[in-house]
Amino acid sequence: MIQEFKLPDLGEGLTESEIVSWHVAVGDTVELNQAIGEVETAKAVVELPSPFAGTVTAIAHEPGTVVEVGEVIITFEVDAPAGTGPRRNGTPASSQPVTGEEPQKRVPTLVGYGADPESSKRPARRARSFAASGSTTTATTVPAAEAAAPLASARVQADRPRSTPPVRKLARDLGIDLAVLVGSGDRGLITRGDVTALVGDPTRESGAAAEVPASNGEGRTGSWNAAGNAAREVRTPIKGVRKFTAAAMVQSAFTAPHVTEFLTVDVTAGMDFLARLRASREFADVKLTPLTLAARAVCLGIARQPSLNSRWDGGANEIVTMNYVNLGIAAATPRGLVVPNIKDAQQLGMHGTAAALGELSSTARSGKTQPADLAGGTFSITNIGVFGIDAGTPILNPGEAGILALGAVRNTPWEYQGGIALRQIMTLSLSFDHRLVDGEQGSRFLADVGAIISDPAMALALS
């Protein structure tokens, strides 16, 4: 007789659960209480023990499917009335499928076992509690022999990487297997930062918001297209943003003689300053990041070194120095790199700058940046720190005299008050057009910007 197993409410008032994996396939013989699969509720990932002894006749939902409580998820052919089948202690009848394809063997990896090779379209995820039980089709029952002896079934639970549900979701969305991460949180807890550090996600706390990694998904986790029939080379038409970017970079690189300078500064006080602002009521509605501070510092620095905010007009044989700053922010968007700018950024205070950056970033991310936003920039900032990068040699946005790259803020042993202390350190990389700016002006500008980011009070002294 056919018996159905409906998804139960596994945790006090849940309405749905997601099928994580099946340990059995159609045709498999299962014992009563044999682990047949895993589902994830809003509260936990739980293993489902078979309510029947019999043969699997149908699996109703693939892994990755969210199923409502009460829906049939798997059906069995059973000999005896419900739940009264052979009661255990028989070894699972050779555990091999009675019919159907050869079960795929699990391939042991260095740490535990990988996920079912055939399981799903979803990212590989680590087997959890059944890891120690052996192959997919021989998941053990819980016979009394085991009950009396060691706590095997409980112990293997510990193999699951510790993290929180939002972090697990983030990792799943990004296609990251938590098992490859080493948690930096309390007792090995994998934090959001651990996950984002792997991909340089811009939304993480310490980074700025403006640079948005392209979310087209290709190559994000460095995985090769594994399909055997994929072409060895892919030809993509050069068009759109890519074509524009290429032209602009070539024009810039071969027109303006670039000089790049680096300055590494202790930004602990600057970060404290941001933290204090975040806690204040006035700044509750905006996002404050190192980029906000850098944008302000650049505007103040430009006031002291106007040549950084000038343009080479070869046709007129003139140098044009602007008395305004249209501050460009390099943003990686789904369409590619765009550098929208904040008009008259010099007029904005800290709050105005933060608000403008937030708007610019969300507009760029949603692909709604208007051509006018992209035109007329006078100086640019690129925030490579969000990718976990320290320094680089940025190429000028055509027509601009300078571009500043912000590195990642890192806790680093650093000279502090005559000793070594763990400080928050950041490297600034400034490229400038040597036709317009000499080493003196460029260096003074970079020193000013660094001074303000490392100690925002310097803004008073330098303005």
Place this chain on the structure above:
Amino acid sequence: MLEASANSGASPQPGIHQLIAADGTGVDDEELAPLVADVDDEQLIQFYADMVTIRRIDMEATALQRQGQLALWPPMLGQEAAQVGSIRALDQDDFIFPTYRENGVAFLRGADLAGIMSTWRGSANTGWDPHKFNMATPQIIIGAQTLHATGYAMGLVLDGRETLSIAYLGDGATSQGDVHESMVFAASFQAPVIFFCQNNHWAISEPVGLQAHTPIAGRAPGYGIPSMRVDGNDVLAVLAATRWAAARARSGGGPSFIEAVTYRMGAHTTADDPTRYRGVTELEEWAAKDPIARVKAFLQGRGKLDAAAEAEVAARANAVAAELREGCINMPDPAPMSVFDNVYTTEHAILDRQRDHYERYLAGFAGTESATSKLEGSRS
């Protein structure tokens, strides 16, 4: 002991009484040994069988919850010695006030398996008759049962009885005001009550070290209640400690406090995911102190408990599990009117009125099949 970490981990802690070490070797404890001098191998085998059986019950019930047959289950995996050792030190007259996790205690006290499950299936408010088994129903409110136990024990004194009451509680409950008030009253009235605290290291997701920077047993003397800290995974030591406390209660010595240091190997309940909060090595550390494995090793070291005896114990445990499953999945859903049963012991006018209203309300559905099946609460 002043350090916050002193009581937080799974590492061995000083001052814990023990009779059987984790590896199954005997430990000489001058204080406890005389209390269990009468326990022979046969009795020890019985304790072993008790522990195997309630672990098997725990596993079956956990599976039944995953299969939709129980609404909830609070696993007792790892705490078998604490439950068996304590109940086996008590007389049938001694009244037990359990938490929701003492389902092994209930079984050993004689409660019907299906009855125990009925509460967790949501079919009944009460799994057994408290007066028949001298055991209150599972207390869901953390620590409330310590008040009941203390009050009951105060009543025993007034009645001139020589029995006692025992309140089971967890480490988290010791943070509850109820528990502190109970201890004040128990000490004030020298009530014959045992506070049996199973320190299973986790108050849901809060580690014990957070709420108790020094051992929990150290609190009781502050109320004037003698306490003992015992290896909660050592069934013999738990038995001895409970006998110590019971003897004090019976002889007019007043309340006692036992901290049985054990570990919850499973989830808080089946709705909980302990992998989100506990340390990755904790389970391994505590699996090495398994209560059943050590008694088995102890017995086998003495040439007892051969393979045949072991198999017999396992077979009996399986039979219990099978009986549990049968009783659970074949349990009839309660009749709608039964909700009024066992609310008051005497006639109650307001309840009578409500019963009358509900009866007439149900009568309104007469003849409509779907409504009837809905009321009967179909459960497939």
